[in-house]
Amino acid sequence: MKTLIGYEKKKLLRRKSAMIACLLMVLCIFAASLVVISDQSWFQEDCTELSGIRAIRAERAVTQTQAGLLTPERLKSTLRRFHMVYGEPSNYNSETGSLQEEVYCREISPYRRILTLLARVYAPSGFYDIKVLNDVTEEMADSFYEIRHANVRTLLNIELTTGNFTQAEKDTALKLDQQVSRPFYYNYTGGWKALLTRTFSLSFLLITLALCVIISPVFGYEYQTGTDAVVLSAKRGRGEIVRAKITAGFLAASEVYALGVCAMLLCVLVPFGAEGWNCEFQLLSETSFYSLKIWQVALLGILINYIVMLSVMAFTMLLSAVCKTPFAAVIASMLCTAVPLFFPASNTSSLLNHILALLPAQAMDTYTVFSAYMFFPAGKTVITLPYMIPIAASVLIMAALPLAHRGFCKHQVV
Amino acid sequence: MELTFDRLTKQFQNKIAVDRFSYTMENGVYGLLGANGAGKTTLMRMLCTILKPTSGEILYHGANIDGMGADYRDILGYLPQNFGYYPDFSARDFILYMASLKGIQGKATKRRTEELLQMTGLSDVANQKIRTFSGGMKQRLGIAQAILNDPKILVLDEPTAGLDPRERIRFRNLISDLSQDRIVILSTHIVSDVEYIADQILMMKKGRLLLDGSPASLTANAAGLVWTLNVPDGEARSYENNYCICNLRHIGNMAELRIVSKEKPAPAAQNVPANLEDLFLYHFADELSPKDIHSEGGEWE
Numbered sequence: 213m214k215t216l217i218g219y220e221k222k223k224l225l226r227r228k229s230a231m232i233a234c235l236l237m238v239l240c241i242f243a244a245s246l247v248v249i250s251d252q253s254w255f256q257e258d259c260t261e262l263s264g265i266r267a268i269r270a271e272r273a274v275t276q277t278q279a280g281l282l283t284p285e286r287l288k289s290t291l292r293r294f295h296m297v298y299g300e301p302s303n304y305n306s307e308t309g310s311l312q313e314e315v316y317c318r319e320i321s322p323y324r325r326i327l328t329l330l331a332r333v334y335a336p337s338g339f340y341d342i343k344v345l346n347d348v349t350e351e352m353a354d355s356f357y358e359i360r361h362a363n364v365r366t367l368l369n370i371e372l373t374t375g376n377f378t379q380a381e382k383d384t385a386l387k388l389d390q391q392v393s394r395p396f397y398y399n400y401t402g403g404w405k406a407l408l409t410r411t412f413s414l415s416f417l418l419i420t421l422a423l424c425v426i427i428s429p430v431f432g433y434e435y436q437t438g439t440d441a442v443v444l445s446a447k448r449g450r451g452e453i454v455r456a457k458i459t460a461g462f463l464a465a466s467e468v469y470a471l472g473v474c475a476m477l478l479c480v481l482v483p484f485g486a487e488g489w490n491c492e493f494q495l496l497s498e499t500s501f502y503s504l505k506i507w508q509v510a511l512l513g514i515l516i517n518y519i520v521m522l523s524v525m526a527f528t529m530l531l532s533a534v535c536k537t538p539f540a541a542v543i544a545s546m547l548c549t550a551v552p553l554f555f556p557a558s559n560t561s562s563l564l565n566h567i568l569a570l571l572p573a574q575a576m577d578t579y580t581v582f583s584a585y586m587f588f589p590a591g592k593t594v595i596t597l598p599y600m601i602p603i604a605a606s607v608l609i610m611a612a613l614p615l616a617h618r619g620f621c622k623h624q625v626v
Numbered sequence: 627m628e629l630t631f632d633r634l635t636k637q638f639q640n641k642i643a644v645d646r647f648s649y650t651m652e653n654g655v656y657g658l659l660g661a662n663g664a665g666k667t668t669l670m671r672m673l674c675t676i677l678k679p680t681s682g683e684i685l686y687h688g689a690n691i692d693g694m695g696a697d698y699r700d701i702l703g704y705l706p707q708n709f710g711y712y713p714d715f716s717a718r719d720f721i722l723y724m725a726s727l728k729g730i731q732g733k734a735t736k737r738r739t740e741e742l743l744q745m746t747g748l749s750d751v752a753n754q755k756i757r758t759f760s761g762g763m764k765q766r767l768g769i770a771q772a773i774l775n776d777p778k779i780l781v782l783d784e785p786t787a788g789l790d791p792r793e794r795i796r797f798r799n800l801i802s803d804l805s806q807d808r809i810v811i812l813s814t815h816i817v818s819d820v821e822y823i824a825d826q827i828l829m830m831k832k833g834r835l836l837l838d839g840s841p842a843s844l845t846a847n848a849a850g851l852v853w854t855l856n857v858p859d860g861e862a863r864s865y866e867n868n869y870c871i872c873n874l875r876h877i878g879n880m881a882e883l884r885i886v887s888k889e890k891p892a893p894a895a896q897n898v899p900a901n902l903e904d905l906f907l908y909h910f911a912d913e914l915s916p917k918d919i920h921s922e923g924g925e926w927e
Contacts, residue, residue: 215722215723216726216727219722219726223712227714433712437711437712438708438710439711439712440676440710442704442709442724442768442771445702446727447700448696448726448729449699450696453727623676624676624677625671625676625677625706626638626677
């Protein structure tokens with residue numbers, strides 16, 4: 213069996229199209245991270261705007277000096293600084309009436325991450341102007357974490373056109389939210405933010421699409437090359453070979469996946485740095501109700517996306533077994549993977565939104581998965597989206613593989 | 627060893643590729659002759675379990691081969707008509723892969739692989755990628771994989787396609803050597819490939835078994851049907867229009883015709899012994915209907 217698996221893997225990975233797909237995948241991940249890096253900007257105290265790597269370095273240096281727990285006292289002092297700056301008339305431009313640029317750059321900009329977090333918590337839902345902090349008193353900082361929890365409750369009670377959350381769903385989310393550790397640990401999280409909000413879903417989509425190209429010939433290559441006749445008429449041509457092909461397919465996919473993940477992590481975390489790994493995920497998504505550190509979300513994202521990727525591969529193998537050519541299989545699997553990305557969320561159908569959330573295009577968006585309020589009823593319990601995705605993916609794997617096995621074994625050489 | 631085809635039929639939509647084919651084979655070499663589209667390949671694919679019959683069955687020692695599964699495939703060696711290969715594999719890798727696929731394990735794998743590479747003259751190019759091979763080399767590789775597991779039933783579909791004359795002779799000798807204690811089924815539309823090595827000839831036409839027998843008995847039955855005739859070059863065309871011409875050779879201003887016909891084509895025509903090729907052309911020349919033979923020369927039934 214080992215020999216067969218080895219040869220099957222060789223068949224998959226030695227093809228030119230496989231090598232080109234791998235290369236393109238890495239190049240695209242690299243290009244995507246370059247875009248993210250070039251998008252970074254930072255204002256120095258003298259209001260000089262830095263961009264790219266220089267902006268990242270400057271922001272890291274400033275933010276690292278602020279690392280520590282976001283205790284109420286710390287929040288209070290930040291608010292006090294904000295009120296002092298915004299309360300001083302001489303800080304305003306007499307002509308425009310807005311805060312002077314150099315004052316903003318010197319006094320506000322270095323603290324903008326904490327201030328933005330405060331604004332998001334204290335602002336009415338969907339309104340994130342930092343100026344709302346003018347109405348937030350220092351005493352209110354004492355109840356920062358309670359207000360954040362109340363915001364979660366508000367979101368759960370919101371009237372939705374697709375149907376409101378059930379009591380069980382609300383209870384589940386609130387119970388989870390109570391477990392979120394506090395006070396939050398604050399540090400520079402630019403690398404993780406870039407990773408989770410900008411690079412993650414695109415990279416995993418690229419990895420999966422590349423893998424569709426690599427894995428689609430797993431059975432179809434036999435039809436394409438005409439070796440199906442000798443393979444199917446051989447002693448182990450309908451039992452072990454199918455298991456070997458599936459195993460080789462998953463092994464090859466895992467190797468390429470690991471390569472893609474390493475490329476993604478290196479391309480983002482090397483220039484940005486990995487600081488902030490032990491901060492709460494709520495620093496990036498303040499209304500998320502999962503009690504997880506940023507590194508845990510990233511790791512879970514990698515694991516969940518791995519299972520999703522395997523399910524796409526199982527589906528690709530099924531298509532490979534039943535389609536006449538690998539080309540048909542790769543087109544079909546790539547379309548099924550990427551097209552749902554362009555489906556907008558429905559305003560009327562909750563079911564459609566739930567289905568879309570489980571499809572690879574959305575399921576691989578880890579930031580949204582751990583931020584979204586989406587639940588799946590299972591009898592008396594409620595399953596949250598990060599749990600439901602691997603369950604659905606596993607079901608797909610278990611359904612697709614026997615069908616692929618059957619499709620290949622029943623293949624008729626005409 | 628006994629292999630029985632029992633009213634085996636394969637229908638593709640409106641076309642019947644194999645039509646109630648019944649025959650029993652024992653050890654020996656069987657040459658399956660027929661024009662393109664006669665149903666030879668379809669028959670062989672059903673024998674190799676890669677195509678399901680529409681009706682009928684194939685029995686090996688009385689057991690349906692479909693039910694035997696891996697046990698049946700273990701005794702099977704198959705070279706398909708269009709032998710497929712993995713372009714990026716070397717010849718050695720391909721044979722090793724096929725050995726694994728055929729359940730050959732341990733030290734026997736390498737020993738058998740080297741033995742077959744040697745036998746098929748591919749030892750020197752064993753590490754080269756198959757994509758660099760000539761048609762003949764690929765065909766020899768196909769033959770090597772077919773006999774890898776020392777099969778009891780060896781099915782070779784157009785095995786000499788792409789081989790040069792020297793390789794064809796070498797191949798025929800190889801088949802003769804292999805024919806002991808096994809059934810070798812060899813399909814071709816090149817009569818000389820089977821004329822000297824086949825114990826039995828099966829001629830297929832339009833999916834049906836048209837006739838069968840040893841080469842000698844078949845040609846004996848065709849006695850009196852083959853004529854040679856020397857005519858001026860200008861008259862050759864009129865004979866071509868009216869008779870099945872097996873061979874035409876120009877000698878100076880004359881043409882020597884080899885004609886297959888139930889009637890003497892000309893007073894000067896001389897009756898000569900028939901060979902298998904005459905017989906083949908007689909049955910597969912489009913201008914002649916087999917009904918003519920059945921109605922008068924019923925010996926072909």
